[in-house]
Amino acid sequence: MLVTVARFSFPYEAQIAKARLESEGISAFIADEHTVNMQWLYSNAMGGVRLQVSESDLDKAHEILNQDRSNLVDQELGCDGERKCESCSSRNIEPFTKGKKPAFLVFLLLGMPLFFYQHGIKCRDCGHFQKLNNHK
Structure with a gap:
């Protein structure tokens, strides 16, 4: 059974999170991506783009998505x-x-x-x- 681990306003944000989970070996799926791509103004009304994982992977997925890795971006950009x-x-x-x-x-x-x-x-x-x- 799939459960929603996170919601995003824009599909590209969900794609980034999905890639992060898949790099750690967790299969992830994106729901409502195409609807929001066609009518981005509906995003908030629909609850955003949903990132879903298997119920057994939910805790690990939350842990991975809640990691603050912004310092790696700053190091890469030299700021x-x-x-x-x-x-x-x-x-x-x-x-x-x-x-x-x-x-x-x-x-x-x-x-x-x-x-x-x-x-x-x-x-x-x-x-x-x-x-x-x-x-x-």
């Missing part, structure tokens, strides 16, 4: 891993997608999204949004 806000120099930042809500509203009203969204980080202290196009 110190200490991102901070460009505006106030705070380290209290979070990943943020700018423009997703307006695109959804326009889609509901007109039937097609007219805005592009941008991935970046947002400062929790001052609210400044910063695109992620450099390694700071």
